Amino acid sequence: MTDPHQQTEPSTVASLLGGLGAALMDLRFRTVVSVRMLPAAYVVLxxxxxxxxxxxxxxxxxxxxxxxxxxxxxxTPIYFIAGLVFIRVALEFVHAVFRIAANVDALRDWSQDIHGVEALRDALKTLVIPKGRGGNADDG
Known part of the structure; x- marks a missing residue:
């Protein structure tokens, strides 16, 4: 009989990392790790x-x-408070930059969707619609 702790240990380690290890090894930079590391960076700083x-x-x-x-x-108290303010502002700036980047990506996706809808509308305009069925009140 196998030990149940031995089976769940790798999944526990993976869940603790939360995909951070895989994201750190992403050579194409498809996932943003910086935002996830901000709390740890704050504690270290x-x-x-x-x-x-x-x-x-x-x-x-x-x-x-x-x-x-x-x-x-x-x-020391003056320097500590000033340092905390500086660290917090710097990390919040980094966080804001990454949020802006995420919003720009979302806008790009939306614009591509809108472009697809416009292309569909243009394609529908090219369909031949018999006279009298165009929906105009004057045709009828």
Whole structure:
């Protein structure tokens, strides 16, 4: 008898990735991965900002107690908030660009559909319609 955990493990890993692995290996760039990675990028960037500011604060305390306290209570919070704003605005800009690109793709698809309908209408105009059946009130 086989172990049920062994059978479901690959599907569990695939569901956790959510197709991200396959999308990362898409050499033709048919799927957009950047939007899916924005939350992870946000966490990494905020963590990096916090690490840099913590390093600055520790270095300031190594120089002097007063410089460390000024860095801890004044400089670090200002830089952290400014950094958060900058990171958030940058990532929201990236997200907006990808949303615009998706909307442009949708508009292109719609215009192709409309072009198809117009081509059908033009083809129907070429059909020979006997006089009196055109639907005009004057013909009748």
């Amino acid at each position: 905020v963590s990096g900002l916090a690490a840099i500011l913590l390093s600055r604060t520790v270095s300031a305390f190594a120089m002097s107690l007063w410089q460390g306290l000024i860095e801890l209570f004044l400089v």
